[in-house]
Amino acid sequence: MPLTDADKTHVRSIWSKASGKAEELGAQALARMLEAFPNTKTYFSHYSDLSVKSGQVHVHGKKIIDALTDAVNHIDDITGALSALSTKHAHTLRVDPANFKILSHTILVVLALYFPADFTPEVHLACDKFLAEVSYALAEKYR
Amino acid sequence: MVHWTDAEREAINTFWAKIDHEEVGHQALTRVLVVYPWTQRYFSTFGNLSNATAIAGNPKVRAHGKRVLDALGDAITHLDNVNATYAKLSQLHSEKLHVDPENFRLLGETLIIVLAGHFGAAFTPAIQATWQKFLAVVIAALSKQYH
Numbered sequence: 001m002p003l004t005d006a007d008k009t010h011v012r013s014i015w016s017k018a019s020g021k022a023e024e025l026g027a028q029a030l031a032r033m034l035e036a037f038p039n040t041k042t043y044f045s046h047y048s049d050l051s052v053k054s055g056q057v058h059v060h061g062k063k064i065i066d067a068l069t070d071a072v073n074h075i076d077d078i079t080g081a082l083s084a085l086s087t088k089h090a091h092t093l094r095v096d097p098a099n100f101k102i103l104s105h106t107i108l109v110v111l112a113l114y115f116p117a118d119f120t121p122e123v124h125l126a127c128d129k130f131l132a133e134v135s136y137a138l139a140e141k142y143r
Numbered sequence: 144m145v146h147w148t149d150a151e152r153e154a155i156n157t158f159w160a161k162i163d164h165e166e167v168g169h170q171a172l173t174r175v176l177v178v179y180p181w182t183q184r185y186f187s188t189f190g191n192l193s194n195a196t197a198i199a200g201n202p203k204v205r206a207h208g209k210r211v212l213d214a215l216g217d218a219i220t221h222l223d224n225v226n227a228t229y230a231k232l233s234q235l236h237s238e239k240l241h242v243d244p245e246n247f248r249l250l251g252e253t254l255i256i257v258l259a260g261h262f263g264a265a266f267t268p269a270i271q272a273t274w275q276k277f278l279a280v281v282i283a284a285l286s287k288q289y290h
Contacts (some may be wrong), residue, residue, distance in 0.1 A: 028268070036272035053242055083157065087249055112260035118262060121177040121195050127177050 009077050014111060014118050019069040023044035025110050026061025027052055032106040040099055064103075073115050082137040090141040097142065107131060109126035119132055145280050154273040157221050158258070158266075164244055167261065168208030172200045179249050185242060192261045211250070218281050223282045233288035244286040251278040 018025055031052035033040050037071070047056045067085060074081035089095050108127060112119045119127075147155075175182050177195045186192060189203040198204055221228040236242045255274060256286065259266045 032268045032271055035268045036275040105255075109256055109259045112256045113263055113266060116260040116263070121174045121199065124174055124256070125178045125195075 001129055001132070003075065003126070006122070006123075007126035007129055010076065010123045011012070012074055014115060014123050014127065015069065015072045017115055018065065018111065021114065022065035022069065023058050025107075025114060026063070026065040027054075027108045028061070028113070029044055029103065029110045030064065032059050032109060033103050037102050040102060040134045043093070043095055043099075047104040059110045068107075068134065071137075072130075075130070078118040078133050078142060079137045082134065084139075086138050086141040089138050090143075097135065099140040104128075104131035104135060106130065107130065144223065145225070146151050146233075150269075151273045153220065153274070155219060155222065155271045155277055156169045158221070159216070159271065161262075162212070162213035162258075164173070164216070165182070165205065165209040166193065167257055168210070168212035169199075169205045170208070170260075171250060172203060172204055172208035174253045174257065175250050178203065178253065182246055182249065185240065185246070186281050193223070215281065218277075222277075226287055229281070229284040233285050236285060236287040244282070244289060247282040251282055254278065 031050065031054070034044065034050045041050060045049060047054065049055075050057065068129075069080070071078050071081050079086075108124065110130070111127060112124070173195075176186070176198045178194060178222060183192050184205075186203075189207075191197040191201060192204075217228055218225045238246075255271065256277070258274065259271070
């Protein structure tokens, strides 16, 4: 389900707002994932605080959104842009790719929460497709 | 049987009281039909679903969205017995409507997103977690009678 030109326009448009709030959005998406889907906590056993107030969650959340911003800026070659991150997830982090869907969901929740007027059904569709492509690109190096 | 804490019951009931069934139901169903267009297969009698504007303006979509949210109210009234409450509805979805249960998951996720859009920061991570749990129970109950 490749991204259409309209999808790319929608993603770029909402991301121009999201990228400026990287830390807050990232912390919220990550904290919501950890709270609502406890099996995801297994990858963060080294964190002392998994709440949205946690410094560790903020730092990591920002990393995630910044990586997505990079993907948006290279939206015609997401696989290329995320190649190094894919290697890292595959060989070092070894996160089960099923979890990419879960974080994608909480990222959509956070976009809806922070940008209700911008997150129209068409933008929602575009972002859902974009995050699916990101998830696929992240899993590329796994086996 | 599902165990609900007092905080969870509170989170579910308090939010339920604030939800406009028609508006939230309409938005959720509209988004499902737009974001996952293959779900339109179940709505061939609904008329014009050709684009997002048509879907959002379709009165049958609005009416059905409300119907779905009203039915969710039954589960909330019977939180300690959702399986029994939804037994007939599950049977209907399996035997008459032939709906793939994967669609319950899509609607559940979309409903969470709509609630987040409506309530903003008031839809805290803890409240989201409770509603994810509640909708998982609903989805399991609706899937239970499939054979």
